[in-house]
Amino acid sequence: MGNSEGAYLGIDISARSTVLSIYKSNMDEPATVSTILGEENYSIPTVLAKRYGMGQWFFGDEAISKSRTKEAMLVDDLYTLALKNEEVFVDGESFQARELMVIYFNKLFAIPGPMAAMGDIEKLVVCVDQVNLEVMELMNYIISRLSIDSNRLMLIDRNECFYFYALSQRPELFLYSVALFDYSGSNMISCVLNRNQSTRPQMITLDVVNHGDITDNRDEKFDEIIADTFGSTLFSSVYLVGDGFDGEWMKVSLARLCKGRKVFMGKNLYSKGACYAGYTKDGKRDWPFIYIGDNDLKLNLSIKILENNVMKFFTLIDAGQSWYDAKGECEVILDGEPELEFYIQRPESREAHTEVLELTDMPKRENRTTRLRIEASPISDVAVSIVITDLGFGEISPSSGKSWEHTISIK
CATH class of the missing domain: 3.30.420.40 (ATPase, nucleotide binding domain)
Known part of the structure; x- marks a missing residue:
């Protein structure tokens, strides 16, 4: 190209x-x-x-x-x-x-x-x-x-960069769990990536632990951290990032690290992971995984609509999006009672619960002569602000200018 x-x-x-x-x-x-x-x-x-x-x-x-x-x-x-x-x-x-x-x-x-x-x-x-x-x-x-x-x-954030980087490598490198050790400052941080292969898409979890300051007896202390982090779990690969790993101080710890698994060291894992994140989130490749990070929405929010005589769900907010960036909007024609039913679902669950928002003081009109704008804006990773505005129906039913606000959150 x-x-x-x-x-x-x-x-x-x-x-x-x-x-x-x-x-x-x-x-x-x-x-x-x-x-x-x-x-x-x-x-x-x-x-x-x-x-x-x-x-x-x-x-x-x-x-x-x-x-x-x-x-x-x-x-x-x-x-x-x-x-x-x-x-x-x-x-x-x-x-x-x-x-x-x-x-x-x-x-x-x-x-x-x-x-x-x-x-x-x-x-x-x-x-x-x-x-x-x-x-x-x-x-x-x-x-x-x-x-x-x-x-x-x-x-x-860096945890999500690690997620995209690790799962963009050869499949044998994430056949089992994957570990990252970040020694950028004086603190040592570990991050363990696990896959739930029974879900579709595969649910990814990251277990992050700050092991505190490591300045003395680094080889011995790092060896203990490795043992605590690995336990009896199988690991396919390990990544080391940060200036703290410079030099040749790893002896006993390195021997434990390399036993039965691939070990990589470098300083560009996060920036490469960021590239993969952008490319993947733009839908440029298949991605059979889902990870819900600290800044990512923990709920799916949708409404049921009738389109061309077919009942379907319209998604306003997708779990996994950054709550800072996500927005959802649509316009619907009200059919029946002055109320809207929203469906809220956790990404790891097949069950959804509903919340009904009553549009109090809605002007009385003929059925299907009220158009509504629905705007959904997350206010945190677990809560979404809903604003519904009465748009009327052209010259038949002028807009009343009324709006209704409601906050929906996962239970």
Whole structure:
């Protein structure tokens, strides 16, 4: 395929560093961008530096180097400051931290190599430790300044990136359970992926444990963590991510890790997983799995409608979508009593319960001469706000302007 096909960008960003990967359908796997051609220099410090007395900006390792030689002034807490929407003083000038993050992203996108052949951005998938409103507001601001449509932005946490990455590998690597150990800071975090193969689609669960600070006797302590995490469960593969695994300190622990299972170590798992997430959620490939993460909706919400004399369910909200992004809307013609029946279902259950919303004080009209707009907006991962508006029926029945609000949540 040519460059006209859109690319899926996965950006794993934290206060310390950023990793950027690119994926297109003609690629075997995502490619991770290195700041040095021919080398695997994937981890880019999330910093900027301004050359003294000039409007020139440096980023990443070059920013740190220029600040050390006193050629430029470093902004080293850039991401955290931008999340708080704070003002930053650099070389006697005032800047909005969010604007500096726009400069940082522009620098990222200008890295030579795979970025030059990227073409249009189909989806920009940003991976963070935890998705929240501050992250959403910051990233929406950045993409608006970069003239990227908001529909092309996807936010995802690292656990979900691991889920998409692990299940995008060869099937023998997830035949049994899969483990991730993240040693990015001083804390060690484990994440175990399990599949329920009796459900369709297969329900995926992630068991995440923070094992706390590990600074002394690392080999011995990590060996204990491995033993506790694995127990008697069979594991097909293990992934190690984070700077903490650098060096050759793993001896006893590595021997336990490698016993009967494949072990992989790297720093671009999350950014590659973000690429796979964007590609998969766009429906570009079959995906026989479902995972409901911390930010994902825990309910399906639908109504029963009659269309072309066929009774069917119309889905307003799908479980598994991020509650920050999900919205549902439809228009219906009221048939019968002034009430609407909603069906609420957990994704792991075949049973649904119903809630009937009575439209009190609805103007009396002939049957089937009332058109209603139904809007569904999640307010958390387990609750959805419903707004129903009376649209009337053209000149026959003018709109009353009435609306009804209700919150539906899983029991």
